[in-house]
Amino acid sequence: MVGASATGGTAAAAVTAPTAPAGGEVRRITMYAERLTNGQMGYGLEKGKASIPGPLIELNEGDTLHIDFENTMDVDASLHVHGLDYEISSDGTRMSGSHVPPGGHRTYTWRTHKPGKRADGTYRPGSAGYWHYHDHVVGTDHGTGGIRNGLYGGVVVRRKGDPLPDRTYTIVFNDMTINNLKQGPDFEAVVGERVEIVMITHGEYYHTFHMHGHRWADNRTGLLTGPEDPSAVIDNKIVGPADSFGFQVVAGEGVGAGAWMYHCHVQSHSDMGMAGMFLVAKEDGTVPGHEGHGMKKSGDSGTGGGAATGKGAAADKGVASGAGAHAGHGG
Template sequence: MVEHARNSRLSRRSVLVTPAAVAGGAVLSGSASAPEKAGVVRQITLYAEPLPGDLYGYGLAPGEATIPGPLLEIYEGDTLEIELVNNTDKRLSIHAHGVDYDVNSDGSPLNDSFNEPGETRTYTWRSRKQVDIGGNRFLPGTAGYWHYHDHALGNDHGTIGIQKGLYGGLIVRRRGDLIPDRQFTVVFNEMLINNKKAPNTPMFEARQGERVEFVCIGHGNLPHTFHLHAHRWADTRTGMLTGANDPSPVIDNKNLDPGSSFGFQVLAGEGVGPGAWMYHCHVQMHSDQGMVGLFLVRNPDGSMPPGAQAAIDRFRQHHHVAAPQADHSNHHG
């Protein structure tokens, strides 16, 4: 599914925005055109629901669950209170990476922190700024590209819940960070992207020159890499260099292992122009087997650039090879 012109710019206020859900989840934007005071408490309700195909998802309203779930966004120093409504017949939870919480909001059965079927429970996540402790040393804050996922469906680690789609992205920004025009969540989960395989993987869309933010998340048991054609970013917290002499490497491919996450911003088509550009896992057997999607950069006026539709058609008609069968024979002689 393609995100169309109606999603041309994300809200810059603290409101809920609902882009085309299959293309990366809805967005809870904590960004603002004018800085807000620190320590804001934001409250939302998420609904965990069954989806077709024996899958599950999180959504911002009943009947709106998606894979991945909504992209949640706050400022460093804010608190996010999530009322999770379990509209399934399974035990499940929500567990965050990168932020602070007490044991009651851990989301793990170890701490008796989960939702029984039909139960509603509140999880509280806190963020904090970095602290200067002197001597040019700092305690890190929580700003970064993080994620959340189930930790209770199927077993005490939520393995089945993650496998079936209970995950999403979390951004903690610093005030002053650049705000994107469009945001996309990309989850590599086993041999799938957002629980889909090419040619049914998400096609993300932007206009040339728009600021686009990718949130990349790894799940499952397999190591992956994330590669975006024709675009590159700095390997920093935001994907941007902080000065003319910033020595951070500039990359277009980065490891995306299970449980890891990163994000970055690019200007769509910068230096290369509009077109249908691939994103994919660069483990060759993984891309061969369908871990590939498209980033469609339209012309600045929203029209389709020459050759883009033909490229999309070729992608949809391309045959991806089946996964080889594992050899379970005894090789010890």
């Protein structure tokens, strides 16, 4: 029941991690809603290349993203995003008339902003965080049919100075499946790489996300800012429908290479297959305890998908990335 979408894949993390640049760019991508050959549905950056989850969209605080959306399916579809700013015309709901009929097109505009004080002196938080998007009209006016069938994806909004990962994986708990797959690829890293997890929950049930051998801070980035940071350090987090969070870990830090399990810790859920492996390899590609299942060679991609920038060049570095690998994180 396990699948994960991945972006990135470089050599072991540098001594000083690269950081996110300042935002403020206006970007544009094209996205398609498609029926998949197995009867499910997905979003993609190119026709015929939709994936579950859909492309991971990466932005920096202050960026604006225009999404030229085409619905190739035989039912109405839409895009609705959590955590970002948009006008009602980009809400992606039937009630606002911002959905797209079969064969139709629409431009959705998502904006992000930096933190700061309001005119009344109160503090307005910024857009930085781990968010997500999904359909809101397939099946019902709440998009229940679209979400169940795979019309969802992740959004990462970074703040200037946030450490950038070597690899990013999107994991979606959807009822009793992960990424709508009964069984699928595990996710991989080399000892010392900085790995980012984008974790989203959909469906009818509450779950927990637990990872063996690795811990993270329960805050916006999953990283401690220093020895006085009061954030709890955890390895298990309760999640419910429409929740999203993310974090970064250094693969194998303090524990070494190995086949590290991740799973829902509701026992009946993990027994039903909500579990997978975080395969942390040595530099030679071997994974202790998982012989015969070494890392892919450099350049091999993960599961499907593609990559694009918000400037519309299909192979550039990272504003929107699908389930395959991309080379970096653009500014």
